[in-house]
Amino acid sequence: MPAIGIAAQPFGLTRVSPSMQQFDVIVVGGGAAGIGAARSLSDAGKDVLLVEADTRLGGRARTEHVEGMALDLGAGWLHSAEHNPWVEIAALHGFALDRTLPRWREQWREAGFSQLEQRDAGKAYDAFESRLRNDPPPGDRAGAALVPNSAWSVWIDTISGFVNGVDTAKLSIADYLAYEDAATETDWRVPAGYGALVAAQASGLRTALATPVTAIDRSGARLMLQTPRGTLEAEQAIVTVSTDVLARGDIALSGHDEVLHAAAALPLGLADKLFLAVDQGADELEANAHLLGDPRSAITASYTLRPFGSPVIEAMFGGEGAREMAARGLHGAADFAIEELCGLLGGKWRRRLRLLAGSAWSRETHIRGGYSHALPGRAGARQVLATPVDARIRFAGEACSANEFSTVHGAYKAGVAAARALLR
Known part of the structure; x- marks a missing residue:
């Protein structure tokens, strides 16, 4: 059996011998839920491995550093800060929080x-x-x-x-x-990046990156997890992959039809971000101000001007607009956003704005979308997904939360809850 690279830190891998492929618990998925589960189990003294299909940790919380700025291409707001565990975690890791509240209900200068x-x-x-x-x-x-x-x-x-x-x-x-x-309306941000904060919580955990789990065999006394890099063995497992990954059958798991049907009833919607650099005239824009591109069209973006006072405009596309932009590609989406902003701010901004970075979550094959929503009549699927069929296997993630789904803190809490259930 080939050895799988194990990392003591969330970045980089070291090789281990095949004899080290057995664990107490394997956590599948290195997003907020997986990190929450693995951290709880490790702190309780369990021999844990966090396995992630991507080459990085964080899942749908992803910070990219571009031109000296931390840009959150996924989750960016600590929603419901009064009961969001990432507030305390940020303090633990020395991450500052920006408590400036969002201004989504305002239209800067009534433009359009x-x-x-x-x-x-x-x-x-x-x-x-x-x-x-x-x-x-x-x-x-x-x-x-x-x-x-x-x-x-x-x-x-x-x-x-x-x-x-x-x-x-x-x-x-x-x-x-x-x-x-x-939910509450107290939403805060992390200037150094929400994704960076999520990854920091995995510090010290053993991880195997670029290691997608393709099947879980539960026929024996111990679970056997198949990956392209070899087989892993564990007494228990927590699966935190997205509902679209589960529903597509990317992980073969017999005897869990009801769980997989529940995942299909909780599909991922789509929300993508785009960041435009402001190369001239940034001081003409009010920091943290908000603009909605076109209130009469679903193909539009929500713009935050100069978040944290940086020379950037952050655009968010959701639902139908996000699907349209995914079809256009990153540069096509940037062209759309720049034209929409010029319609609101004036044509001079066309030469002042350029693409910095953007996301296309539907193309992330190990995630396949944004965050979950229940189809009409299927809200109860969240409870089904969170209820174990095999006592050795738990599912966790934002979709398993009864009322904090679609959030990083909901995912984290679900991961912690799954870990505590196994510990009991």
Whole structure:
């Protein structure tokens, strides 16, 4: 049996002998959930290996350093900071937090979206959410609560794309409300990068990178995990890969049909980011200000101007807009964003902006999308996914959270909970 590289730190691998391929627990997936699970188990004295298909840790929390700036291509906000464990973890690792609250509900200088229009749109959204709570349509489909021919229905779907990664027609009402009832509006950021913080929490853990698990054989007394680099053996396992990876059958796992069907009922929506450098006139833009590109189109972006005061504009595409930009490619998406910004700020900005970096999560074959949403009528799939079929195998991740899904802290808490369940 070939040896698999094991790293004591999350970056780089060292070789070990085949005799070291047996562990107490193997954690599959090196995102926030996997790191939370592996850290909890390691701290409890278990012999743990964290196995990740990619060449890096962090999953959908990914920080890239470009031109001296830390850019979060995935998760960027510590949502619900009052009960977000990453606040304490940041202090533990010496990461500063920026407590400047987001300004998503503001349109800088009313560009392309007047104060009156913003007020009308906000009233339409409040009425939509009130119908979801107090007079929900049959079938648990959020989109059925939209007012036909309303001037703001497209805008509501666009906002759902940013928040849920999908439009309201594909969204469970029960699932949406579960998140809304648990969330707060205290959202903070990490100037050094949320992805960097997540990876730092894995410091000291044994990891095997570039090692996708393709099958888990549970027919024997110990679990056998197949990878292209050899076979790993463990008493127990925690699987934290995305629901799309599970539903596609990328990991062969017999006897778990109900779990895999639950994963299919919790597909990943799509949200992608784009970062544009501001080469001239950055001081003309207010730091941390917000712009929505076009409130009347689903193919648009949400822009944060100069986050942390840096000479950058961060664009986020969600739902239908994110799918369109993925089809256009990174440079096509940058061209779109620059044109949209010029429409709001003036044509002089065309020569001042250039592409720095961007994400395309649907093309990340070991993830395949953004964050999970429950299909109409399938909110209960989260509990099914989190309930073990085999006492030796647990599933964890943001999709397993009952009310903090789609967040890094929800994923982390689910990983910790799965680890504690195995320890019991």
